[in-house]
Amino acid sequence: MNGKSRTKKTAANLAAVSLPAPQTVPKNKVGETVQDFIDFGGAKVVQAEQQDAQNWLVTATE
Amino acid sequence: MRRCVRIASALLAGVLISGCAAPRVSEEQIARVAKDWCMTIRGSQVMPVYPLTEDVLSGDVFLVTTTIQSEQKEFKQRGFLPLPLLVTRLHPSGIEDFYLSSHGTQGRTNPPYFWRFDGTNLETNRLCQMPRAAFPSYQFSTRGGGGLNIAVPIEAIPVAINLAGGKRVEGSVLLSDAYTYGFDQANLQNLLLDWAGRNSDLLEVLSPADGGTNYLRMISRIYLVGGVSVQVNSVGSFAGSASGGADKPVNLPNLDGTNTVEHYTSALASLSSALSTALNAPGGTLKVSSASSRSASLNETFPRPLVVGYLGFDLPVLPGGQIGFPQDTMMRVKGGATHPLPTKPLRYSADSNSTALRAWLREDPANVKKANEWLAKNYSAPNLANVITAGELRDVRKQMVEQLVQPPAKP
Numbered sequence A: 001m002n003g004k005s006r007t008k009k010t011a012a013n014l015a016a017v018s019l020p021a022p023q024t025v026p027k028n029k030v031g032e033t034v035q036d037f038i039d040f041g042g043a044k045v046v047q048a049e050q051q052d053a054q055n056w057l058v059t060a061t062e
Numbered sequence B: 001m002r003r004c005v006r007i008a009s010a011l012l013a014g015v016l017i018s019g020c021a022a023p024r025v026s027e028e029q030i031a032r033v034a035k036d037w038c039m040t041i042r043g044s045q046v047m048p049v050y051p052l053t054e055d056v057l058s059g060d061v062f063l064v065t066t067t068i069q070s071e072q073k074e075f076k077q078r079g080f081l082p083l084p085l086l087v088t089r090l091h092p093s094g095i096e097d098f099y100l101s102s103h104g105t106q107g108r109t110n111p112p113y114f115w116r117f118d119g120t121n122l123e124t125n126r127l128c129q130m131p132r133a134a135f136p137s138y139q140f141s142t143r144g145g146g147g148l149n150i151a152v153p154i155e156a157i158p159v160a161i162n163l164a165g166g167k168r169v170e171g172s173v174l175l176s177d178a179y180t181y182g183f184d185q186a187n188l189q190n191l192l193l194d195w196a197g198r199n200s201d202l203l204e205v206l207s208p209a210d211g212g213t214n215y216l217r218m219i220s221r222i223y224l225v226g227g228v229s230v231q232v233n234s235v236g237s238f239a240g241s242a243s244g245g246a247d248k249p250v251n252l253p254n255l256d257g258t259n260t261v262e263h264y265t266s267a268l269a270s271l272s273s274a275l276s277t278a279l280n281a282p283g284g285t286l287k288v289s290s291a292s293s294r295s296a297s298l299n300e301t302f303p304r305p306l307v308v309g310y311l312g313f314d315l316p317v318l319p320g321g322q323i324g325f326p327q328d329t330m331m332r333v334k335g336g337a338t339h340p341l342p343t344k345p346l347r348y349s350a351d352s353n354s355t356a357l358r359a360w361l362r363e364d365p366a367n368v369k370k371a372n373e374w375l376a377k378n379y380s381a382p383n384l385a386n387v388i389t390a391g392e393l394r395d396v397r398k399q400m401v402e403q404l405v406q407p408p409a410k411p
Helices: A028-039 B004-022 B027-043 B068-078 B156-164 B187-200 B201-207 B261-279 B329-334 B354-362 B365-376 B385-389 B393-406
Strands: A005-006 A023-026 A043-048 A053-058 B047-051 B061-063 B085-089 B140-143 B169-184 B214-235 B286-292 B296-317
Touching: A023 A028, A023 B385, A028 A043, A028 B354, A028 B365, A028 B385, B027 B047, B027 B140, B047 B140, B047 B201, B156 B393, B169 B296, B187 B201, B187 B214, B296 B329, B354 B365, B354 B385, B354 B393, B365 B393, B385 B393
Parallel strands: none
Antiparallel strands: A005 A043, A023 A053, A043 A053, B047 B296, B061 B085, B061 B214, B140 B169, B169 B214, B214 B296, B286 B296
């Protein structure tokens, strides 16, 4: 684990006008937030990057 | 020469009379011409200003009160969006740094006035130093020209149409002497956020009370034009004429036959002079550059350059007077997906409403659609995924749960 993980998935039936804004989340909520970005935010590619010992930055890149 | 002037004056009288007596153009036709005009400006990826004005500046902040859906619909139908309420005019600094002292900005702090006016003499300016722009020509066709100067604020168009004659005309408008200036979004956004911090009371009043969304539209760049060239060709026959399809004889003095170039030139000069006097264009000029039996070409110079379009970005006014994420105006009103601009990351701060909302969204895919529709109607800027857990969107989440998820979640 080098501090980065990428998840790719197609979101369906979304009419969002913008991709999710980057969000800082606790380590144990990264998976849940990535899933929210994909399922509800219209993101196709989400990047999670470790910021410090506790927090990760979740960003929709596409 | 006197004969030329007499004939030109007679022709001008005919032009004006025919303009007055021209068949009334329907509101729909006028709207269509206005839309065509605005679509041309939009084709250059610039938001049209209609009617043209010189009093829109980079740094102006307007209030937009329509929902995103109505705004998109209106933009498609009318071709432009009105800018009804000027909330404030911010004056960004740093024009000299932005242009690295070029374009005549050295030591200047009051754009665009130092370009528009050269000292106290209103008749001279320094526009040649302003950054230039160019627009494609605007094609149009219409029957009769009586109402066109209402739809398109250019006097040369109805005059050229009447000069060319004919019931049906086709023409083109070329925006000449186009200029532009603007500021970077970072500068303007910081200025606006500073202003918003000092005017939260006003913003709270401007935030929608009925569940809608209001936006602050910041103008970041404007486009000005100094004049237009209008070319009009008559096509088809005249109404009621027995000689359908025949050329209309334009009464320019002796344009055919044995006349010399000198006569033709002096005739055009006489006509231009008579037109400018009759139309009483203050400080501007209307010059006939060519005329024939089926076409006319006029150049119109505005007294001072007018703004024809702008670029900008919108920031939603959230409940409580908070400002949301900025979005590009053109992208937003076209309904396209936009990346949020780089901003401070949102903080994760889930609460009981997060759990309730997520569970409700997972219950049924239709709920996701409902939630996005509710967001688009009420806020549009925040993304649904952020609403679920972001601390900054706690109020939006609470409202969504109260209005969409039943029963309402307890705090």
